Amino acid sequence: MIHNVEPHEGHEVHESIKIEGFWLFLVSDVLLFGALFATFIVLRTHYAGGPTGKDIFDVQEFTIETFVLLTSSFTSGLATLEMNKGHVKGTIIWLIITALLGFTFVGFEIDEFSTLVNEGYAMSTSAFLSAFFALVGTHGSHVSFGLIWMIALIIQTAWRGFTPITKRKLSIISLYWHFLDAVWIFIFTVVYLIGVM
Amino acid sequence: MEPKFKVSHFFIHGDPLILGADISIGMATLMIIFVLTYFKKWKWLWREWLTTVDHKKIGIMYMIVALLMLFRGGVDALLMRTQLALPNMKVLQSEHYNEIFTTHGTIMILFMAMPLIFAMMNSVIPLQIGARDVAYPFLNAVSFWLFFFGAILLNVSFVIGGSPNAGWVGYPPLSELQFNSGPGENFYTLAIQISGIGSLATGINFLVTILKLRSKGMRLMDMPLFTWSILATSILIIVAFPVITVTMLLLFLDRFAGAHFFTMTHGGDPMMYVNLFWIWGHPEVYILILPAFGIFSEITSVFSKKVTFGYTSMVVSMMLISFYAYFTWVHHFFTMGAGAGVNTFFAISTMIIAIPTGVKIFNWLLTMYQGRIRLTEPMLWTIAFIPCFAIGGATGVMLSIAPADYQYHNSYFLIAHYHQVFIGGTVFGMFAGLSYWWPKMFGYKLNETLGRWAFWLWNIGFYVCFMPQYALGFMGMTRRIYTYGWDMGWAPLNFLSSIGAVIMGIAFLFQVWEIVYSIKYGERDKTGDPWNGHTLEWSIPSPAPKYNFAILPTVLGRDTWWKTKEAKEHGNDEETQQELKPIHYPKNSGIPFILSAFFFITGFGLTFEWVWLGVIGLLGVAICLIIRSFQYDTDYSISINEIKKTEATLRGEI
Numbered sequence: 034m035i036h037n038v039e040p041h042e043g044h045e046v047h048e049s050i051k052i053e054g055f056w057l058f059l060v061s062d063v064l065l066f067g068a069l070f071a072t073f074i075v076l077r078t079h080y081a082g083g084p085t086g087k088d089i090f091d092v093q094e095f096t097i098e099t100f101v102l103l104t105s106s107f108t109s110g111l112a113t114l115e116m117n118k119g120h121v122k123g124t125i126i127w128l129i130i131t132a133l134l135g136f137t138f139v140g141f142e143i144d145e146f147s148t149l150v151n152e153g154y155a156m157s158t159s160a161f162l163s164a165f166f167a168l169v170g171t172h173g174s175h176v177s178f179g180l181i182w183m184i185a186l187i188i189q190t191a192w193r194g195f196t197p198i199t200k201r202k203l204s205i206i207s208l209y210w211h212f213l214d215a216v217w218i219f220i221f222t223v224v225y226l227i228g229v230m
Numbered sequence: 231m232e233p234k235f236k237v238s239h240f241f242i243h244g245d246p247l248i249l250g251a252d253i254s255i256g257m258a259t260l261m262i263i264f265v266l267t268y269f270k271k272w273k274w275l276w277r278e279w280l281t282t283v284d285h286k287k288i289g290i291m292y293m294i295v296a297l298l299m300l301f302r303g304g305v306d307a308l309l310m311r312t313q314l315a316l317p318n319m320k321v322l323q324s325e326h327y328n329e330i331f332t333t334h335g336t337i338m339i340l341f342m343a344m345p346l347i348f349a350m351m352n353s354v355i356p357l358q359i360g361a362r363d364v365a366y367p368f369l370n371a372v373s374f375w376l377f378f379f380g381a382i383l384l385n386v387s388f389v390i391g392g393s394p395n396a397g398w399v400g401y402p403p404l405s406e407l408q409f410n411s412g413p414g415e416n417f418y419t420l421a422i423q424i425s426g427i428g429s430l431a432t433g434i435n436f437l438v439t440i441l442k443l444r445s446k447g448m449r450l451m452d453m454p455l456f457t458w459s460i461l462a463t464s465i466l467i468i469v470a471f472p473v474i475t476v477t478m479l480l481l482f483l484d485r486f487a488g489a490h491f492f493t494m495t496h497g498g499d500p501m502m503y504v505n506l507f508w509i510w511g512h513p514e515v516y517i518l519i520l521p522a523f524g525i526f527s528e529i530t531s532v533f534s535k536k537v538t539f540g541y542t543s544m545v546v547s548m549m550l551i552s553f554y555a556y557f558t559w560v561h562h563f564f565t566m567g568a569g570a571g572v573n574t575f576f577a578i579s580t581m582i583i584a585i586p587t588g589v590k591i592f593n594w595l596l597t598m599y600q601g602r603i604r605l606t607e608p609m610l611w612t613i614a615f616i617p618c619f620a621i622g623g624a625t626g627v628m629l630s631i632a633p634a635d636y637q638y639h640n641s642y643f644l645i646a647h648y649h650q651v652f653i654g655g656t657v658f659g660m661f662a663g664l665s666y667w668w669p670k671m672f673g674y675k676l677n678e679t680l681g682r683w684a685f686w687l688w689n690i691g692f693y694v695c696f697m698p699q700y701a702l703g704f705m706g707m708t709r710r711i712y713t714y715g716w717d718m719g720w721a722p723l724n725f726l727s728s729i730g731a732v733i734m735g736i737a738f739l740f741q742v743w744e745i746v747y748s749i750k751y752g753e754r755d756k757t758g759d760p761w762n763g764h765t766l767e768w769s770i771p772s773p774a775p776k777y778n779f780a781i782l783p784t785v786l787g788r789d790t791w792w793k794t795k796e797a798k799e800h801g802n803d804e805e806t807q808q809e810l811k812p813i814h815y816p817k818n819s820g821i822p823f824i825l826s827a828f829f830f831i832t833g834f835g836l837t838f839e840w841v842w843l844g845v846i847g848l849l850g851v852a853i854c855l856i857i858r859s860f861q862y863d864t865d866y867s868i869s870i871n872e873i874k875k876t877e878a879t880l881r882g883e884i
């Protein structure tokens with residue numbers, strides 16, 4: 034049984050407890066996305082005379098988007114490996130690559146959304162589009178939030194090197210990044226693939 | 231784009247009640263500013279309270295806000311009961327009545343009961359498990375201030391812009407733009423959103439605290455039952471609150487961005503809102519009641535001087551309740567017409583969840599059986615709770631019978647049932663907890679005589695108010711009607727019910743008197759253990775020093791403090807003097823307050839659809855988060871000398 038942890042004995046314990054808390058946050062975030070997925074699945078055929086998934090999804094675009102995000106998850110894993118080896122420089126380089134891929138992903142999404150809106154397909158067009166924008170947009174804002182956070186951590190790592198605190202923070206952002214990747218796989222399947230079928 | 235709401239929408243005019251509220255809010259604000267300035271207390275307020283990360287102080291702040299909200303929600307209730315006391319009353323207009331029952335429900339559940347529970351959690355849990363603080367003290371402060379500013383946002387709606395008026399559940403399509411174009415429902419969604427983030431963080435914080443920060447020797451099955459109840463509650467919070475976040479977001483998008491999640495047109499589905507709302511809402515009911523169960527378990531054991539009967543079954547039934555809580559939500563709307571199969575499933579699951587609750591009732595009774603019962607104020611509340619909750623539970627089982635529910639649905643029968651479990655369970659539980667832990671929080675007991683006055687008035691008032699409402703429900707009176715005619719035959723019972731409400735109002739005044747009187751004259755607690763308690767919080771001085779335990783205690787199993795005291799009596803007290811060590815302690819921070827204030831600005835801006843103000847608020851939030859991320863010097867060390875000095879002062883040696 035887990036107990037006996039004296040919280041103030043050392044930084045190591047203190048830092049690991051924050052990672053455990055972050056796992057619980059991820060649990061709650063899974064449920065947040067779960068509710069959005071449920072909403073999307075209920076409303077995904079409620080076109081109300083508006084466009085269907087087939088009409089608006091660009092297979093090439095969302096495939097590239099998916100590869101970009103999956104690759105960024107891989108590079109973020111490489112950054113963690115570098116961190117475990119104690120290489121500050123390698124970690125930072127891989128994190129920068131991860132962030133660049135992340136920006137590319139967000140760029141694709143902004144492009145997709147603005148194209149749709151310019152064509153007159155907005156949230157107010159139909160329940161299907163409301164659910165689409167809400168689900169994909171929530172994921173996108175998670176990614177954007179992660180990017181700002183990642184930049185802050187890159188600066189902190191460059192500045193302070195590896196300490197128990199920076200290491201804990203880097204572990205947490207990599208958890209977060211992989212989590213967003215996992216969510217995207219479900220969006221890719223449920224929204225896009227099934228949508229164009 | 232022309233903004234939808236102009237400054238002219240800002241102040242509500244024409245209603246003398248609201249004008250009165252405007253004036254009294256203005257006066258109260260000026261008075262607070264004057265007092266703080268005159269006594270030069272601004273710095274003290276900022277240093278000691280607004281920036282604190284100490285769970286004990288945060289607990290006290292939760293309690294103060296909760297009691298203020300109880301007052302606000304209570305005034306709402308009294309206004310409604312005045313309007314309904316006799317047929318054809320003209321105290322409130324129908325529109326105003328709608329706003330008042332909406333804010334009454336929202337405030338009582340989310341801004342009175344929840345913070346009162348958080349007050350108990352913060353004040354007690356770390357002490358009870360032998361920890362020096364919660365797992366994330368900074369986050370704890372963020373939670374409190376988010377709750378605080380969420381509460382303010384909902385309350386300003388009364389004087390600025392207009393209150394929400396679609397019921398505390400905010401069902402579409404009534405809460406949609408089409409039928410509700412004012413800012414009221416925006417206040418509702420955003421206030422719940424902001425305080426909801428805080429609640430979620432509290433759930434995570436306390437689950438980790440309980441799992442990871444228990445003192446040496448405390449296994450899970452040694453934990454006090456209040457700690458167990460908060461463990462179950464925290465799990466419920468983590469799983470339920472994300473859903474309300476999404477629900478409120480989607481309703482807001484409908485209203486703000488013209489989306490069609492819950493609208494009547496363009497493929498929207500209003501019933502989806504009802505499902506989502508209650509997927510959160512039903513676990514929320516158990517979030518509200520489980521902590522009360524925990525408190526009653528502590529109190530019955532201490533004041534009967536017996537170990538809890540059936541500890542294991544208590545734990546198992548609490549965990550079962552928190553599991554079944556996710557499978558009963560449809561019983562809130564059997565009349566939706568989901569079909570016989572679905573309704574049957576949810577009817578049966580609702581009946582099943584009553585079983586573990588019944589087990590607990592018997593355990594409390596058997597704990598008291600043949601015990602040496604002391605009828606103190608906490609014990610009185612506990613004893614009053616048992617029959618009250620048993621009746622409320624029985625009427626709940628009546629409601630769970632789906633075919634019969636078509637008759638009860640949205641009638642005063644439901645209102646009576648709900649208030650019986652909520653007041654008889656949660657509110658009595660929190661009052662019991664407050665009077666039980668008050669000496670630990672403040673260092674003095676509450677006055678017993680005034681407490682008994684409050685207790686009896688609450689109880690008499692409660693039954694006089696709500697028993698007639700069961701009958702009114704059978705007579706066909708539905709909830710949310712703002713007036714009725716003489717020909718309905720409802721007048722006598724409604725009048726009686728209103729008398730009960732007034733008695734409860736007087737009871738509240740007695741409680742205020744009790745607190746104010748006890749601040750000055752209450753019996754001081756020099757021992758730290760005024761009730762002969764059985765758990766660790768009673769092993770340290772009252773109020774506890776900021777680091778709680780100078781030396782982290784070793785736990786001797788269940789009811790550890792009784793065991794320690796017994797060992798001392800028998801002389802086998804091998805007090806191994808452990809050496810003091812410097813204590814790591816988090817520094818105070820102003821960021822939680824400022825961050826939450828920016829959330830408030832965001833919420834206020836978006837309520838009036840002033841996007842620029844919303845953006846300013848969000849930028850502020852982002853800047854606060856970045857600043858915090860770059861802070862590395864967040865802790866300090868309390869020296870051995872300081873600990874020695876504090877301990878000596880607390881134990882009266884200086």
